[in-house]
Structure formats: C-alpha cells, structure tokens
Amino acid sequence: MFSDMVTARYYEERLQEEYLEGKQPAFDISAGPIPGELHLAAGHEAAAAGVCQHLRDDDTVTAPHRPHHVAIAKGVDLDRMTAEIFGRRTGLCKGKGGHMHLFDPDVNFACSGIIAQGCPPAVGAAMAAKKRGTDGVAVAYLGEGAIDQGGFLESLNLASVHDLPVVFVVEDNDWAISMPKERVTDVKNGAQRADGFDMPGVRVDYNDAVAVYEAAAEAVGRARAGNGPTLLEVQVHRHMGHFMGDAEAYRPDDEVERLKRLDPIDRLADRLRAEGVDEERLGELRAAAERRVEDAIAFAKEQPEPDPEEAYDDVFADPPEPAAKPGTAAADGGGDE
Amino acid sequence: MFSDMVTARYYEERLQEEYLEGKQPAFDISAGPIPGELHLAAGHEAAAAGVCQHLRDDDTVTAPHRPHHVAIAKGVDLDRMTAEIFGRRTGLCKGKGGHMHLFDPDVNFACSGIIAQGCPPAVGAAMAAKKRGTDGVAVAYLGEGAIDQGGFLESLNLASVHDLPVVFVVEDNDWAISMPKERVTDVKNGAQRADGFDMPGVRVDYNDAVAVYEAAAEAVGRARAGNGPTLLEVQVHRHMGHFMGDAEAYRPDDEVERLKRLDPIDRLADRLRAEGVDEERLGELRAAAERRVEDAIAFAKEQPEPDPEEAYDDVFADPPEPAAKPGTAAADGGGDE
Amino acid sequence: MATTEPEPVAERDLTMSRAMVEAVATEMRENDEVFVMGEDVADYGGIFDSTQGLLDEFGRDRVMDVPISETAFIGAAVGSAQAGMRPIAELMFVDFFGVCMDQIYNQMAKNAYMSGGAVNVPMVLTTAVGGTYSDAGQHSQTLYGTFAHLPGMKVVVPSTAYDAKGLMHSAIRDDDPVVYMFHKRLMGLGWMPAPPGPKTPVPEEAYEIPFGEADVKREGDDATVVTLGLHVHRALEAAAELADDGVEAEVIDLRTLVPLDTETVVESVRKTGRLVVVDEDYRSFGVTGEIVARAAEGALSDLEAVERLAIPDVPIPYARPLEEEVNPATEDIAAAVRRTQG
Amino acid sequence: MATTEPEPVAERDLTMSRAMVEAVATEMRENDEVFVMGEDVADYGGIFDSTQGLLDEFGRDRVMDVPISETAFIGAAVGSAQAGMRPIAELMFVDFFGVCMDQIYNQMAKNAYMSGGAVNVPMVLTTAVGGTYSDAGQHSQTLYGTFAHLPGMKVVVPSTAYDAKGLMHSAIRDDDPVVYMFHKRLMGLGWMPAPPGPKTPVPEEAYEIPFGEADVKREGDDATVVTLGLHVHRALEAAAELADDGVEAEVIDLRTLVPLDTETVVESVRKTGRLVVVDEDYRSFGVTGEIVARAAEGALSDLEAVERLAIPDVPIPYARPLEEEVNPATEDIAAAVRRTQG
Ligand SMILES: Cc1ncc(C[n+]2csc(CCOP(=O)(O)OP(=O)(O)O)c2C)c(N)n1
Ligand SMILES: Cc1ncc(C[n+]2csc(CCOP(=O)(O)OP(=O)(O)O)c2C)c(N)n1
Ligand SMILES: [Mg+2]
Ligand SMILES: [Mg+2]
Numbered sequence A, B: 001m002f003s004d005m006v007t008a009r010y011y012e013e014r015l016q017e018e019y020l021e022g023k024q025p026a027f028d029i030s031a032g033p034i035p036g037e038l039h040l041a042a043g044h045e046a047a048a049a050g051v052c053q054h055l056r057d058d059d060t061v062t063a064p065h066r067p068h069h070v071a072i073a074k075g076v077d078l079d080r081m082t083a084e085i086f087g088r089r090t091g092l093c094k095g096k097g098g099h100m101h102l103f104d105p106d107v108n109f110a111c112s113g114i115i116a117q118g119c120p121p122a123v124g125a126a127m128a129a130k131k132r133g134t135d136g137v138a139v140a141y142l143g144e145g146a147i148d149q150g151g152f153l154e155s156l157n158l159a160s161v162h163d164l165p166v167v168f169v170v171e172d173n174d175w176a177i178s179m180p181k182e183r184v185t186d187v188k189n190g191a192q193r194a195d196g197f198d199m200p201g202v203r204v205d206y207n208d209a210v211a212v213y214e215a216a217a218e219a220v221g222r223a224r225a226g227n228g229p230t231l232l233e234v235q236v237h238r239h240m241g242h243f244m245g246d247a248e249a250y251r252p253d254d255e256v257e258r259l260k261r262l263d264p265i266d267r268l269a270d271r272l273r274a275e276g277v278d279e280e281r282l283g284e285l286r287a288a289a290e291r292r293v294e295d296a297i298a299f300a301k302e303q304p305e306p307d308p309e310e311a312y313d314d315v316f317a318d319p320p321e322p323a324a325k326p327g328t329a330a331a332d333g334g335g336d337e
Numbered sequence C, D: 001m002a003t004t005e006p007e008p009v010a011e012r013d014l015t016m017s018r019a020m021v022e023a024v025a026t027e028m029r030e031n032d033e034v035f036v037m038g039e040d041v042a043d044y045g046g047i048f049d050s051t052q053g054l055l056d057e058f059g060r061d062r063v064m065d066v067p068i069s070e071t072a073f074i075g076a077a078v079g080s081a082q083a084g085m086r087p088i089a090e091l092m093f094v095d096f097f098g099v100c101m102d103q104i105y106n107q108m109a110k111n112a113y114m115s116g117g118a119v120n121v122p123m124v125l126t127t128a129v130g131g132t133y134s135d136a137g138q139h140s141q142t143l144y145g146t147f148a149h150l151p152g153m154k155v156v157v158p159s160t161a162y163d164a165k166g167l168m169h170s171a172i173r174d175d176d177p178v179v180y181m182f183h184k185r186l187m188g189l190g191w192m193p194a195p196p197g198p199k200t201p202v203p204e205e206a207y208e209i210p211f212g213e214a215d216v217k218r219e220g221d222d223a224t225v226v227t228l229g230l231h232v233h234r235a236l237e238a239a240a241e242l243a244d245d246g247v248e249a250e251v252i253d254l255r256t257l258v259p260l261d262t263e264t265v266v267e268s269v270r271k272t273g274r275l276v277v278v279d280e281d282y283r284s285f286g287v288t289g290e291i292v293a294r295a296a297e298g299a300l301s302d303l304e305a306v307e308r309l310a311i312p313d314v315p316i317p318y319a320r321p322l323e324e325e326v327n328p329a330t331e332d333i334a335a336a337v338r339r340t341q342g
Helices: A002-021 A045-052 A068-074 A078-085 A119-132 A144-148 A150-161 A190-197 A209-224 A255-260 A264-274 A279-302 A308-312 B002-021 B045-052 B068-074 B078-085 B119-132 B144-148 B150-161 B190-197 B209-224 B255-260 B264-274 B279-302 B308-312 C016-030 C054-058 C070-082 C094-099 C101-108 C144-149 C161-173 C230-244 C262-272 C287-302 C320-326 C330-340 D016-030 D054-058 D070-082 D094-099 D101-108 D144-149 D161-173 D230-244 D262-272 D287-302 D320-326 D330-340
Strands: A060-063 A109-111 A138-143 A166-172 A201-204 A230-235 B060-063 B109-111 B138-143 B166-172 B201-204 B230-235 C011-014 C034-038 C063-065 C086-093 C124-129 C154-156 C178-183 C200-203 C215-218 C223-227 C249-253 C256-258 C274-282 C305-311 D011-014 D034-038 D063-065 D086-093 D124-129 D154-156 D178-183 D200-203 D215-218 D223-227 D249-253 D256-258 D274-282 D305-311
Touching: A002 A045, A002 A068, A002 A078, A002 A264, A002 A279, A045 A068, A045 A138, A045 A166, A045 A209, A045 A230, A045 A264, A060 A068, A060 A119, A068 A078, A068 A109, A078 A279, A119 A138, A119 A150, A119 A166, A119 C070, A119 C101, A138 A144, A144 A150, A144 A166, A144 A190, A144 B150, A150 A166, A150 A190, A150 B144, A150 B150, A150 C070, A166 A190, A166 A209, A190 A201, A190 A230, A190 B190, A201 A209, A209 A230, A209 A264, A264 A279, A308 D320, B002 B045, B002 B068, B002 B078, B002 B264, B002 B279, B045 B068, B045 B138, B045 B166, B045 B209, B045 B230, B045 B264, B060 B068, B060 B119, B068 B078, B068 B109, B078 B279, B119 B138, B119 B150, B119 B166, B119 D070, B119 D101, B138 B144, B144 B150, B144 B166, B144 B190, B150 B166, B150 B190, B150 D070, B166 B190, B166 B209, B190 B201, B190 B230, B201 B209, B209 B230, B209 B264, B264 B279, B308 C320, C011 C016, C011 C161, C016 C034, C016 C054, C016 C161, C016 C178, C016 C200, C034 C054, C034 C070, C054 C063, C070 C086, C070 C094, C070 C101, C086 C094, C094 C101, C094 C124, C094 C144, C094 D101, C101 D094, C124 C161, C144 C154, C144 C178, C144 C256, C144 C274, C144 C287, C144 D144, C154 C161, C161 C178, C161 C200, C215 C230, C223 C230, C223 C262, C223 C330, C230 C249, C230 C274, C230 C330, C249 C262, C262 C274, C262 C287, C274 C287, C274 C330, C287 C305, C287 D287, C287 D305, C305 C330, C305 D287, D011 D016, D011 D161, D016 D034, D016 D054, D016 D161, D016 D178, D016 D200, D034 D054, D034 D070, D054 D063, D070 D086, D070 D094, D070 D101, D086 D094, D094 D101, D094 D124, D094 D144, D124 D161, D144 D154, D144 D178, D144 D256, D144 D274, D144 D287, D154 D161, D161 D178, D161 D200, D215 D230, D223 D230, D223 D262, D223 D330, D230 D249, D230 D274, D230 D330, D249 D262, D262 D274, D262 D287, D274 D287, D274 D330, D287 D305, D305 D330
Parallel strands: A060 A109, A060 A138, A138 A166, A166 A230, A201 A230, B060 B109, B060 B138, B138 B166, B166 B230, B201 B230, C034 C063, C034 C086, C086 C124, C124 C178, C154 C178, C223 C249, C223 C274, C274 C305, D034 D063, D034 D086, D086 D124, D124 D178, D154 D178, D223 D249, D223 D274, D274 D305
Antiparallel strands: C011 C200, C154 C256, C215 C249, D011 D200, D154 D256, D215 D249
C-alpha cells in the first residue's frame, strides 16, 4: 500500500513538473511534452491503494478523469501508461487515448472522461463475472461531484437489484472543479445515496489508507462472496488544482496548506513506524518508487510518436472489406480528385 | 375530488370504447378514430385528484405517458384535450402533440412520453417561481417504473439543494408495462429514494383519495411555504393494459379482479356516504361527469382534421426570414425541379 | 468476412421479427456468451416482438428484463462486452437515445479506438425505428443519420426478413458494436400490419449478410433511387408504377449505413445520371445529404438531376394527415423520379 | 427580425469570450428574466471564460453553479423558459450531450411544435466545441451536424468577437431555443492562444446578427469555400496563400447552421462552379454532406468540382501528430481548392 501511494504521489509530482516545464514562460495548453489536459491526484492516494489492495488482475476497475493513482494501485503497466500520457505510439492505447482514456486489458483497467460514465461498464463487468460464475468483482471510482449524475444513480439500482459484485468508490475531495460540495448537494455524506437503493453505504471520514483498507476489505469481500454491492465514500484531499493550469482563485488561501498537514502518506508512514518499520525501509520504498517513476518517464520520452497515418486504424476491430481509410477517395468510391 | 375521479374514470372507459371500436374486427393500431398509442389510467384517479386538489392554475404540473386523469384533475380544457387526442386541428396542440403530448399553458399543464423527463422541467418551473418570489409550486408525476431513471434521480438532488417548491408524485401501480417492480428495484417503497437526497419521502400505501389528499396537503403546503421538495409515492392500480392492445399475458389472471375490489372511486363513495352524502347526490355527480365527457367526445368528433400544410408550422415561434417551409425548393435556395 | 449464403435447404416465409429472433436464438444456442437485455424483452417478448419466445428457451439469466435505466443497462452491456461477452441490448425506441447516448457514442463506439484496439466492444444494440402509426414526435423517428454520423458503430437497417436474419447473424458475430435498427412497420406485428414486401422466404440455416454491401432490388436505366428500411418497399411500388409509364428506376437498398456502399450508388448514378434519395430521417444534415454528396464526389459529371425526400425538418406530428404529409409516400417518390426525367 | 448594426460609436478590440459575455451582461441588466446556469459558471467564470465576471455583477441567484446533472439543470432551463424566463444554460463541453440529449432534443427542441405553438422555449444553450489541443475523443468534438440535424433548435457558431456578441444578443432575444456553440480555440483564453482572426473591433452598444445570414468573408471567382467556426480562419489563410498563386477563393462563414443560408452558398457556387466544404465535424452524415447536397440541388449544372474536408469518421485521437492528421489544416484547404481548379 505504501509503495503504491508513494509511487502515485511521486508520479503526479513528476508529471506536473514535466507538464509545466513545457509550458514556460506562458502557460499554453498545446505546448510541452505532455499533450492535453492533466488531472492529478496528489492527496487521493489512500482511496486507490486501500481498495485495490484487495483486487486481483481479473477484477475490473473503472476510473474517471483523475485516474493515475488508481491505475498504479491496480497494477497497470507504468511504462506503457506513461508513454500513453506522453502521446507515444507504444503507449497503452498507441497514443490515441491519452491521460483520460487509459485502457489496460491485462489488469482489466479502463477510464473515461465523462462524469460517472465508468459506473455502468463496471456494473457490466460484474454482471459478466456473475453470469460466468467466477468470483470476480468490479470497482467503479468516481468523485463526490459525480454522485449527482444519473449514470451513477442508475448504476446503484441495477447493481442492487441483481446483487452484483460491485463496489462504488466515491473519492470525496470536497470540490468539483470550483464547486464546493455544499453548493451542489444537501447530502453531507455521499454514502447516504445508498439508502435509497437498499444497499450498504459506508463512509471513511479520514484520509487514511488503513481505514480505507479495512472498509474495502468488507465491501470487496461482500461482493466476492456474492452478497452484492456496496457504496463506499472516502474522504480525500485535492492538493493540486483541478487540472494543471487551474489558478484556483475560488479556493481559500490556506486550504491546501491545512490539507497537506493531513497527508495520507505521512499518516501511513507514521503508522508503519509505530508498527516498527524503520526509517531506512521507508526510505528504500520511496527510493524504489522514485526509480520506477523515473524509469517510466525516461521510457516514455524515448518512445516514438505515432505516425499520422495510424489515425485511421482501430475505429473498428473488424474493418469493412475492402479495408479503406475513411474519408479517402477510395472509401468514397472514387471521385474527381 | 369525487367529480374529478368519476370524470377521469368515465373518460378512460369511453376513450377505450372509441379506440377499440375503430379497431374491429382485427386490432390495427392505425385504424379507427383515435390515432396512435393510448395509455389509460383507470385505477389511478386518487393520485391525480388527491394532489391536484391543492393546486392553483398558476402551479405547474408535468405528467408522463399516462396523463388524462392528471390533466382532468389539473383543470385542462376537456374539449380541446379530447379534440387533441382525436387528432383535430382545434385540439390543444392543433393535432400535433396527441395523447402523450398535451400542453395547456392556461393551467400550466404539460406532459412528455419519455420516462421521467417531465421531472426536470417541473424543477425548472419551481425554480422560476422561486426566482420570481411567487408562492407557486410544481408537481411532477411519474410511474414507479421511472424511479430508476437518471432524470428523476438528478431532479431530486437539484430540487433538494435549492429547496425548490416541487412535489414528485410517484404513481405506483406495481407494473412497468410487463415488468413487476420487484424485478427492477430492491426498494419496496419508492419514497425511500428520498433518503439519499435529504428530502422527505412519504408513501400512501392504499389506493385512497383521502389519504392522498392529506399527504399532499402537507407536501404541497411545505413547498408553498418555501420549505422545499417532497417525494410522495401513492399506491394505485392499473385496471387496464399498459396500452390499449396489450394482451397482458404476463399478468396473473385474477389480479385485475382483485384490484377492482379496491377501487378508489368506490372507496371514496363509501366515505362520502358515511359522511352523509346521499346516493342521489353521488348519482348526480356521476351523471354530470358523464355528460361532460360525452360533450367533450362529441365536440372532438365534430372538429376538422388539420390541413396537411399545417405540418410545416410551429417548428419555430420566431421563424427565419423569409419564412419558408423547410424542405421546399424555396427554403433550399432554388433547385432543378 | 465472406458471405455464406447456403443453398436453401428448407425455406419458409417469415415475418421480419421471426427472422430476427431466429438468428438471435441460433447464436444463443451456439454461444453461451450471447445474452439479451432490455425493457420487456422477457415475458413480453419485446414490444415489437424482437425477442419473442427467447425467455422460454433460455431463461431469465440470458433474457433479462432490466430497470428503465438505459444508461445503466446499455453501459452494462458495454462493460460485459469488454469482458468478452456478446450482449444484445435493446433500446425500446430509438427516440429514447437521448437518455443514454453517452454510453452509446462516448463509450460503446469509441472505446476500441481510444484504446488503440486494446479492447473490443462486441455488442449489438437493437432498436425500433420509424413512424406511420401516429406515435408523434417522441416515438416515430428513425434517426438514421444521427447514429451513422458518429464514428465507431456499425449501423444496419434490414428491410426484409431475409436480410433481418443475415444481418443479425453478422451483427452478433462482429467484433464491433453494431446498431441494429428495425422498422416497426416492417416487423409483421399482429397489431400493426406490414406491407407485403418484408415477409420473405428465409433459409433455416444460419447465414451472414456482409456489412457494406447494398442490395440492388430492381435494375433500371432511367433513375437511381437510393433508400433503406420502410422506404425500400415504397420505392419498389413507385418503380412498378413508373415502369407502367416506361420509366425504369433502379432501386438500391443500402442495408447498412456504416459501412456505406458508396460504390454501388456511384456506379448506378454513372449509368442513370439521375439520383433520388429517399428516407424517413430528417432531411437536413442526414442520410439524404450524405448520399447526394457521395454521388457528387464520385460521379459529378454524370449527375443530371438530384432529388431528396425525407422528413422535412419538422418533428413528427401526431394527426394522420400531418404525419402523412411529412413522411414520403409512394406517389412522392414516383413524382420525384418523374421530375428528374426530361 | 431585422439587423440593427449601429454606427459604431465606440469600438474596442475584444476577444470572443469578452464579446460573448458583454452581450449576456447587457441582456441581464435589461431583463430580470435572463439568468445563467451551469457547472463552474459562477466563481470560475466558465472553464472557457464564457461567464467571466457575471457573478460579481449579478450574484448567485442569477449566475448559478449547478450539480453535475446536465439532464436536471438543462431540463430545469426548459421548464423555466416555458414559464416565461430566459435562461442561458451551459453544457460545459458539447461532447457531454449524451448525458442530457433527451432534454435537449425531445423537450427543448420539440415542445413548441408538439404543443402546436402553445408554448415557447426561449432559452440559450451555450456549449464549447472543438479540438486542436489534444483533449482526445471525449472532449474535442464539434458535433455541428448532430445538433443541426434534429429539428426545433436554432444552431449558431460564431467565428469572431463581432459575431459572438451580435449572435448572443439575437439568441437571448429569440423566442426559440438556440444552441450557441463557441469554439474553445477562438475564445482568446490566456492558456489557449487564439489565432489572430477572432479578436475584432466590437461596438459597445447592443446589436443583433440575424440568424440565417451567412457572411461572405472574402470574395473570389475561382472556388467557393464554405465553412464555419475555427475553419473560417484557416480558410482565409488558405485563400490568402492561394491568391498569391492567382487563385481567388470566395470564403463563406455560415455563422448559423439552423437556419441555413442556402442562397448565399448557391449563388456563390453558380459563380465559381467549384465547391470546397470544410468543417471540424465528422465527415459523413454531417455538415459537409448537407452543403454539397444543397449546392447540387440549387446549382447542379454549374457545379464542376466538389471537395469535402472534415474529421475523417474517426474519433478524435490524443497524440498531436494524430489529431493534426484528422483536423483539416490550412494547407489541406489550399490543396483541396487547387484540386478543384483545372
Ligand atoms: C457529464 C460531464 N459533465 C461535466 C464534466 C466536466 N467535469 C470534468 S471533471 C468535473 C468535476 C468532477 O468533480 P468530482 O467528481 O468531484 O471529481 P474530482 O475532479 O474532484 O476528482 C467536471 C464538472 C464531465 N467530464 N462530464
Ligand atoms: C426513457 C424511456 N424508456 C422507456 C420508455 C418506454 N416506456 C413507456 S411507458 C413504460 C413503462 C412505465 O412504467 P411506469 O413508470 O411504472 O408507469 P406506468 O406505465 O405503470 O403508469 C416504458 C418502459 C420510455 N417512454 N422512455
Ligand atoms: Mg471532487
Ligand atoms: Mg407503473
């Protein structure tokens, strides 16, 4: 758990660096080595590590727009994931998906940039597991801002009525971009949404990996045993802007400083120290994590960019015959060109 | 209340007659005087009358695909509504909307054939009332099959967080077409959905107009006083098929007979008798209702059908200049025709 | 994928709905990973008979009624397809796409591409389309163009029982998401009489109809009528009428919109020089415009006249005279072809 | 509705976002029934600056942050519009339409027609469109054709600050629902530099730009380039290049897709005989096909060459070389025009 968390933290810090470095002196979203938007999850690590610790490769996880910490905890190939984020041809998705669309079928990980829309496919993966009689489970991650979205709420019901092996994990960082949660829902505890669907709802009120681990043990265990879904909300903290480049004018000045004092990694480190893990060992774990991240970034940067022509591949797995690039004269049956 | 209920019941019975008569000997949905699908609400009357009794013309009501009883209780013009259902040019919507799309702005009534999609506009009407500082309220009707739909669930949250004057009324007739509610949700009491949104949820367990009236007094009163929304579920019974032509093979043979013994109109009549209303008075009310319905049907049948050319009007209130029928050569800037 | 059209050993005349269900049942027998999900697909057998009888044979685990939560259950189909199953999910009316389009076009259709081919989504989305029975603005659309416009889904529209069966076999076996749009008026429902055309002889064996091959239903030299779905039958009627007057119209049934068989259209236009495109979608920014554009790109110098018939950019009205006005009729097609002559 | 283009008393160069907000603020000052709803429209001022500064002036009751529940809040806009208010609802990215399309197309767009004109829905749906910054398949689309295809909504796409302001005034005052699509790359955001074109002089007074009037940005006799949004600027650049080689391209900015100014397009094609249509929507079943079809219907005998440039029916890829490949560039436009010559 500690390793996953320090890996994820260092990963986000390094991506931030790489991303912003390329955007000097003026921030230009189209400049620098990392294309597109970037949503980083520093402060969210406990929710990822505490839950995914209970999962196997054949369990499914769907994540939202802020996916790296979850992907790391689920065991997604870090080199290929990083290559994808850098937009390289050997990335997980050949450079077509990018940071919000990471797919790694080897460990059954996927993400989607549309709020709450990872929930229904997670329910579907759980449905497949149940139909096939395996004890596989599915976990759908979402933010607290997503608990107002129909796709999530419908998924609760579908999972509940079929007693499907799903755990919905809400990462409550109190913010949906600039909107504090009090402004968008009356419910203080997102796990309360479960009440309307006859499903257990559990909230972990502290940004604490061990508490998450314990709550998840029960939720994942329940799912794996065939006893149905659970809604698990976890308090996390957003240490950075919503995306890189977010000026955060809406955020109280001292909030991040205050939150950093509740850092889940520090908290877990204290716990480990109390359990007798010595400083050296923690240092080793951190160093290993950093090496792994540096290696992944170095790997990514070495990879080639995709060839423009590759843009036409992969729309279909079974391409029409004769295979033809869409939009070319050939595909259009000739032309005056 | 009794008048609205007997009017609604007789109305549905007469529409059924008219509808089916035109479809002899073989049922052909395109034959007979009433076009299209027809969803009738015999057995649902208490939910309409008991709630709408508390409403004024400036309050808004949205209804779903099964709207007649609600429209009648809300005071929609019965002649023009019937003309609309018969597809006539003097109908509420000039024959363009039909039975699932009745709009009467004079009493702020509207309906929509898409499950739960009347809920958000009702929330919007309540938002308008609140912004304008009136004490108007909005009521959104839906079936128990619609409580699994995102548009409803999102509306609960939006109404709740802004304390809007909305009452959501779920008519629970135990069936969504052929699907019994146990098959599609774990929740026995649909009002329980409110729990996840910090909103009062109330269920009226009997198909009883007086009980509905009382529960609605509180819910509408709460909304009108500015204290926010309520979710109210009412047990009703579907005496007929989902739509006319439904063979109901999925339905236990004796169910309808059993339900008819719980008829909400009989129940209210008993209550009125107990309160001293004599049989003669009840008979008069029934006779008046029947006359009103017969007049409306007679009116409708006399009305002209719309002119085919009218199909091109009303797409826009502010038509583009120069006004042109879409799809004609003029609109297309000439042509080779 | 080559066509496997066997010599018909045993053929029966089937309605389109029976043919469609037969393909589904055959695939379900052969492959445990195929299952059906939708509203009223179990006991009811589908509002338009699209799953009639399947519950009895396969039981509730493989023929699942689901809550009225299209986003949740179509998304669940996506998830189970990505897990390797082959779900068939039914959107009862295509008109309801607005409550679940994100799952359809942002997940189902794009996940293969966005993953660089790492995942496939082998599912079929069946949905009822079309009007002619006064079901008004929210229940009468075809939305052919809406689906065909967005990349990543194959879109098929059978017009006969023979095609309905073959296209369904192909759809289930295809590794990509296929939107299978069946026209209510063609299904052969007891309560909504079909025109004579769609009921055809259908072999008992399984066979595929490859995607991207239009069917020339009738040959002719004087004009090319390109159409699909219900209007194949209206176009054939119109062609028969026109033939009486010596005008020979070629009638092309597109059968699949994605992939689109441009070649057959262009070749025909090269021959006839006159193009009439007819469908039941909205006129602008839809199918008719695309076909005209492909013909213009492929055979501009041969093109002497162009006509489009479609729903004239109005919502579908309820009253019969209004709906009839906006839905292209046989006479409208005949008149349009005549306008292109001379 | 006639144009009211006043003699400019005071003009400043504004970015597109400032011009758009200025129109909204002016209308909000004059009419208490106008209000704004959307995600991050209050304190943040809109992710793409589309509501910058409005919270300060008008307060939270009129500039409302809402839950991430597009169906609920866009539907609430429909309901309040039917009650006589004039809401402006923002769908943060047009790509999210799939979670709320039913409210948009089955309610907002159809209620006027289905009610036979008994109700109006005077609202504006603002939404950000377009790519060019590697936001990948779910955040880079324009979906121009998707919205323009479905009847009952007006669809406008400004390409300059001047148009952004005038179209916004017209949209708010219009009694029909108007979908106002602003291209992110044109807004003039601090973090996403715009090309030089969209920042233009803008009068301080209110003025309307009538819907259905395309703008001929540049006259020319050799080819007609029909486009909108971002590609207006690319087309003008291409035209400048072509002019160096003596090829004079006429560049038409459609400005509104519904209603569509067919006349201006057809007249130009009559003159040039060569049509190049360029946009940033998917190629098939979209805007480019419709424009070609209208030109074919209106000026077939004059039409000598046709070219379409658009996203080639693939989801928008992430990596820069891939996205650049699929999004028509200035050189692509110049090359297409050249192909039509001779
Ligand atoms: C349907 C939809 N609406 C809006 C957005 C834009 N959006 C992306 S992230 C976000 C905020 C999400 O907040 P939350 O769910 O709390 O996750 P967090 O970013 O805090 O991790 C929004 C509004 C979207 N991607 N999809
Ligand atoms: C989004 C959507 N999905 C499906 C339908 C088809 N449909 C119409 S009525 C109905 C059943 C509704 O059941 P319920 O809400 O309980 O109302 P009831 O018919 O019992 O009054 C269904 C599935 C629809 N109109 N809209
Ligand atoms: Mg959050
Ligand atoms: Mg019901």
